Amino acid sequence: MTRATLAHINLAAMQHNLQIIKSIAPHTKVIAMIKADAYGHGLVRAASALTAADAFGVACLEEALVLRDQGISKPIVLMEGFYHSDEIPLIDQHRLDMVVHHQFQVDALAKAKIKKPLKVWLKIDTGMHRLGFLPEQIAKIYQQLKTCKAVADDIVLMTHFSDADHRDNPKTDRQLQSFQEITQGLPGERSLANSAAILAWPHTHGDWIRPGLTLYGVTPFTDKVGVDYNLKPVMTLSSQLIAILQLRRGDQIGYGSAWECPENMRVGVVAIGYGDGYPHHARNGTPVLLNQKVAPLVGHVSMDMISVDLRQHPNAKIGDPVTLWGEGLPVEHVAIAADTIAYELLCNVTGRVQRVVS
Ligand SMILES: Cc1ncc(COP(=O)(O)O)c(C=O)c1O
Numbered sequence: 001m002t003r004a005t006l007a008h009i010n011l012a013a014m015q016h017n018l019q020i021i022k023s024i025a026p027h028t029k030v031i032a033m034i035k036a037d038a039y040g041h042g043l044v045r046a047a048s049a050l051t052a053a054d055a056f057g058v059a060c061l062e063e064a065l066v067l068r069d070q071g072i073s074k075p076i077v078l079m080e081g082f083y084h085s086d087e088i089p090l091i092d093q094h095r096l097d098m099v100v101h102h103q104f105q106v107d108a109l110a111k112a113k114i115k116k117p118l119k120v121w122l123k124i125d126t127g128m129h130r131l132g133f134l135p136e137q138i139a140k141i142y143q144q145l146k147t148c149k150a151v152a153d154d155i156v157l158m159t160h161f162s163d164a165d166h167r168d169n170p171k172t173d174r175q176l177q178s179f180q181e182i183t184q185g186l187p188g189e190r191s192l193a194n195s196a197a198i199l200a201w202p203h204t205h206g207d208w209i210r211p212g213l214t215l216y217g218v219t220p221f222t223d224k225v226g227v228d229y230n231l232k233p234v235m236t237l238s239s240q241l242i243a244i245l246q247l248r249r250g251d252q253i254g255y256g257s258a259w260e261c262p263e264n265m266r267v268g269v270v271a272i273g274y275g276d277g278y279p280h281h282a283r284n285g286t287p288v289l290l291n292q293k294v295a296p297l298v299g300h301v302s303m304d305m306i307s308v309d310l311r312q313h314p315n316a317k318i319g320d321p322v323t324l325w326g327e328g329l330p331v332e333h334v335a336i337a338a339d340t341i342a343y344e345l346l347c348n349v350t351g352r353v354q355r356v357v358s
Contacts, residue, residue: 005239006237075097093177099123120155161193225333240271243318247266256300274301291320
């Protein structure tokens with residue numbers, strides 16, 4: 001027997017989610033965001049499954065080269081563009097699209113000698129204040145790009161929302177309005193919407209949507225979960241019970257003695273910990289599923305193990321299956337209990353956890 005700590009990756013669910021997203025935004029093209037190892041689901045695996053996407057979004061050249069190396073021929077957009085001009089020859093060789101967000105990139109493209117012009121996604125900072133040109137710079141930058149021989153004619157205009165996951169926050173509409181004002185009269189396709197905007201702000205869909213989290217069956221909201229939108233979880237993180245302890249009232253559990261038994265009771269030990277990517281900050285009471293029923297987390301998360309309260313599980317036995325998130329337990333709920341976001345939980349599953357693909 002080996003350690004039964006697994007991440008099941010359900011590719012049919014990923015394909016289903018893409019179809020749901022397409023039905024929500026039927027008139028747009030889709031950049032499937034598969035950066036960061038497809039949010040922990042496997043970069044090449046996701047790209048191979050998402051044949052219905054129009055393009056893929058990655059953070060950097062290294063991720064794009066892995067895809068090209070594995071024979072992925074669809075358009076790939078480098079969402080941060082290049083960090084140094086010495087990347088341009090490889091971008092050219094592998095025919096990658098790139099976000100241009102800074103003057104140093106425009107200057108480098110102006111000097112670049114390449115085979116065939118490259119497609120550029122011009123990033124406009126409408127209020128996120130992370131990457132992008134400020135509104136007053138756009139007219140000049142757009143003209144500079146137009147005169148670059150290295151830049152193809154079909155420049156896409158894009159922005160990114162900072163607060164689209166807050167459905168009552170007016171900032172998204174302010175960013176949209178600013179984007180419309182800045183880009184008025186400029187030709188080219190438009191791209192604005194991440195998962196939150198796809199679900200909550202349909203008037204922002206534009207020509208290209210950029211779903212990430214929703215592809216994996218998860219929502220960015222704190223009051224909704226994937227199934228509310230007919231999305232299916234793609235990753236199910238699972239393990240099993242490896243020990244059962246009969247403890248007495250007042251016995252304390254694990255490092256820091258952070259939880260005390262309120263009565264004589266059984267406590268179970270599960271083979272998963274922060275060494276697998278289970279969040280150390282998960283609080284007492286974080287839901288864990290044992291035999292499809294909640295067994296709350298008790299005590300601090302260790303590197304390889306967690307403890308769970310077995311008071312509602314009189315028949316639990318060693319070897320019983322445990323789900324940490326995924327099918328039957330939304331990762332959104334675990335994220336709230338661990339004071340983090342579902343994105344981080346998915347991305348953080350470590351290499352020690354075997355991926356089982358179906
Ligand atoms: C520019 C850009 N677009 C789209 C996305 C996808 O966001 P989400 O996973 O919330 O759909 C990201 C992710 O961080 C991003 O950086």
